[in-house]
Amino acid sequence: MVTLLFLLALASLAGAVALLASERTSSGAKARRAWAREHGFGFTRSDELLSAEWKRGAASAGAVARSVASGTAYGHDAYVADLGEATVVAMGTGAESDVVVDFRRAGFRPDAAGEASEDLVAVGEEQGLACFTTHPGPALRFVDTRVRTALDQLPAAVRAVWFEGAWAIAELAPGAEAADLDATLAPLALLADAARTLPPRDAPPLELPYLRGPAPAREETVEQPAPEEPELVARPEEPIELPTRSTGGARGEVEERALGTDDVEPIGGEEHRTDLTRVRRTQKPSSIFEEEL
Numbered sequence: 001m002v003t004l005l006f007l008l009a010l011a012s013l014a015g016a017v018a019l020l021a022s023e024r025t026s027s028g029a030k031a032r033r034a035w036a037r038e039h040g041f042g043f044t045r046s047d048e049l050l051s052a053e054w055k056r057g058a059a060s061a062g063a064v065a066r067s068v069a070s071g072t073a074y075g076h077d078a079y080v081a082d083l084g085e086a087t088v089v090a091m092g093t094g095a096e097s098d099v100v101v102d103f104r105r106a107g108f109r110p111d112a113a114g115e116a117s118e119d120l121v122a123v124g125e126e127q128g129l130a131c132f133t134t135h136p137g138p139a140l141r142f143v144d145t146r147v148r149t150a151l152d153q154l155p156a157a158v159r160a161v162w163f164e165g166a167w168a169i170a171e172l173a174p175g176a177e178a179a180d181l182d183a184t185l186a187p188l189a190l191l192a193d194a195a196r197t198l199p200p201r202d203a204p205p206l207e208l209p210y211l212r213g214p215a216p217a218r219e220e221t222v223e224q225p226a227p228e229e230p231e232l233v234a235r236p237e238e239p240i241e242l243p244t245r246s247t248g249g250a251r252g253e254v255e256e257r258a259l260g261t262d263d264v265e266p267i268g269g270e271e272h273r274t275d276l277t278r279v280r281r282t283q284k285p286s287s288i289f290e291e292e293l
Helices: 002-038 057-061 138-143 143-151 178-199
Strands: 040-048 065-073 078-083 087-107 119-126 129-133 160-173
Touching: 002 040, 002 065, 002 178, 057 078, 057 143, 078 129, 078 178, 087 138, 087 178, 119 138, 119 143, 119 178, 129 138, 138 178, 143 178, 160 178
Parallel strands: none
Antiparallel strands: 040 065, 065 078, 078 087, 087 129, 087 160, 119 129
């Protein structure tokens, strides 16, 4: 009898807890629906595809996203949803990256089992949040003035922010109010912008400004035909007549004469008493040795 009463009490307690959880879920869904309507967001009770996008933080337990508000904030696709007991605000970064960066409040453990954080290493602290990452080099270069400003502006209700795939996700403590969601949107959008500096998963091809058209195709090597063997030329039996300037014709008879002779007598005669190439003078002793009388 006592055992039966104990079982009945236990069943009543379980029913009361379930009813309380259902009422709280219904109340949270109404509040989320009202927040979505106020901000121009859509609303759906659950979204399994959205929760499948994330594997870390509050999503590491595999909970389905509930009370999902979806819309656009500060130029980014934005989602507000409940994952288990936590509330998350997620924004698309526009580019996927394999580098995971995780900021956490002191003493906060984002996943119950810890399996999703085994590949993370601590690289420092920024604005009171410990920083963990899978790739220390890119993560340290990622933290700039924008990141520090955004982390400083996050409301106290945000206990972790992590970057996974093409998402920047802020995890809020259970019981976060609508004012906390509003205060999270602007700094999270700034973090989503800064996430574009993380190495992309698929890097785009490098475009050089001076290349205006497609790259020239490589010339294919054309196989040249083998040279033909020269034909052997036989020597002719008769000599070949070579060209000549001689016409072979005659233009009358020419009398043979001695070279340099002429029938015309010279005007001055044939004798030349002086050498026309120089002036002749009379040779006599020099006058400097004799005095003339």
